[in-house]
Amino acid sequence: ALKDDLLLKVVSVINDPVTTTDELIPSGETSSYRSNPLKLAEFALSRKDPAYVGRAKAVRDGGFPVELGFDENKTSYGSVVCSIKPGDGSAREQAASCQRVLGGVANIAKEYATKRYRSNLINWGMLPLLADKNDFEVGDYVYIKGVKDLIASGAKEFKATVIGQKTKDITLKMDSLTDAEKQIILKGCLINYYKG
Numbered sequence: 001a002l003k004d005d006l007l008l009k010v011v012s013v014i015n016d017p018v019t020t021t022d023e024l025i026p027s028g029e030t031s032s033y034r035s036n037p038l039k040l041a042e043f044a045l046s047r048k049d050p051a052y053v054g055r056a057k058a059v060r061d062g063g064f065p066v067e068l069g070f071d072e073n074k075t076s077y078g079s080v081v082c083s084i085k086p087g088d089g090s091a092r093e094q095a096a097s098c099q100r101v102l103g104g105v106a107n108i109a110k111e112y113a114t115k116r117y118r119s120n121l122i123n124w125g126m127l128p129l130l131a132d133k134n135d136f137e138v139g140d141y142v143y144i145k146g147v148k149d150l151i152a153s154g155a156k157e158f159k160a161t162v163i164g165q166k167t168k169d170i171t172l173k174m175d176s177l178t179d180a181e182k183q184i185i186l187k188g189c190l191i192n193y194y195k196g
Helices: 037-041 052-061 094-101 115-123 147-153 179-187 190-195
Strands: 005-014 075-083 086-088 104-109 127-130 141-144 157-163 167-173
Touching (some): 005 147, 179 190
Parallel strands (some): 005 075, 075 104
Antiparallel strands (some): 005 141
């Protein structure tokens, strides 16, 4: 479930005008792994950013960065992919699920190419955040204080701090969520939502 605050580590920055679902998770050679999410995730972004899987795993398996001074008991931590317009093409659910398997908890984009991809992110408990500019760097941290309350209240703007070579404050946005979508994100994924 989503904790009070959120800390993201940027593990991929894609500046192409559009990122297709086939670039997020390739078809073809991966089809035999559809029933093995851990193995399938090894192919995520393999054609676009071959180092992504290793960086995402390092965040997932490396433990909370306590040196930043945030409270790990009240702060969700995971990786984030930053891009311009992801999710074009088929409604392949694995484009989002593979990111989640690798420890992803959000995407930041200028816009989402399809409602289906955005819905798939939400169903996996990932925040479909929006930014006016894709000027993040791999290795940056993005911190959102009070994210749980903001989601619950239906906020469309999220004050965030980017911690990298320089620290700066930004405003991230999110299109409106339905009441069910809010609960799915708060509970961590659609499976948790249905478990009650």
